[in-house]
Amino acid sequence: MPLIPITSLISIDEREIEERFVRASGPGGQNVNKVSSAVQIRFDARNSPSLPEDVRQRLMRLAGSRLTNEGVIVITAERFRTQERNRSDAVERLKALIRQATEVPKPRRATRPTLASRRERLESKKRRSAIKQRRGAPRDD
Numbered sequence: 621m622p623l624i625p626i627t628s629l630i631s632i633d634e635r636e637i638e639e640r641f642v643r644a645s646g647p648g649g650q651n652v653n654k655v656s657s658a659v660q661i662r663f664d665a666r667n668s669p670s671l672p673e674d675v676r677q678r679l680m681r682l683a684g685s686r687l688t689n690e691g692v693i694v695i696t697a698e699r700f701r702t703q704e705r706n707r708s709d710a711v712e713r714l715k716a717l718i719r720q721a722t723e724v725p726k727p728r729r730a731t732r733p734t735l736a737s738r739r740e741r742l743e744s745k746k747r748r749s750a751i752k753q754r755r756g757a758p759r760d761d
Contacts, residue, residue: 624637624711624715626715626718626719626722627719627722630670630671630672630675630718630722632663632668632670632671632718633670636663636664636668636670637661637662637663637711637714638661638662638663639659639660639661639662639707639710640659640660640662641656641657641658641659641660641703642656642658642660643655643656643657643658644656644657644658644698644706645658656703657701657702657703657706658696658697658698658706659696659697659698659703659706659707659710660694660695660696660697660710661694661695661697661707661710661711661714662692662693662694663692663693663695663714664691664692664693665679665680665683665687665691665692665693666680666690666691666692667691671718674724675718675721675722676721678721678722678725679693679717679718679721682717682720682721683717693714693717695710695713695714695717696710697709697710697713
């Protein structure tokens with residue numbers, strides 16, 4: 621059971637990744653119509669026993685459009701002309717995504733605007749208002 625190391629604490633089983641080879645789009649001459657060199661890997665993030673719950677939640681949020689309704693992350697790699705390089709590229713991209721999900725975001729501390737920044741904001745609004753006032757049609761006095 622070969623493991624793919626993600627961090628020093630997290631590794632995923634290679635059997636959790638399902639891969640399919642498909643035909644790549646784009647230029648490549650006659651070869652592009654015959655050889656399935658692009659790879660599509662699928663990783664079931666929702667049901668993976670290798671991921672802690674907090675990492676799983678962040679990973680599913682980070683995956684964005686690559687996440688299916690079933691909680692499966694789909695990554696397609698077709699940058700290279702060989703299956704092996706595309707396969708390793710896709711796995712590296714998955715590892716990078718999981719690594720990014722392991723980073724705990726720093727909580728934001730609410731701060732109040734300084735007195736100077738509030739004054740500056742009001743001054744700039746007054747200046748802008750004056751500019752717009754002068755744009756109007758001339759008045760008869």
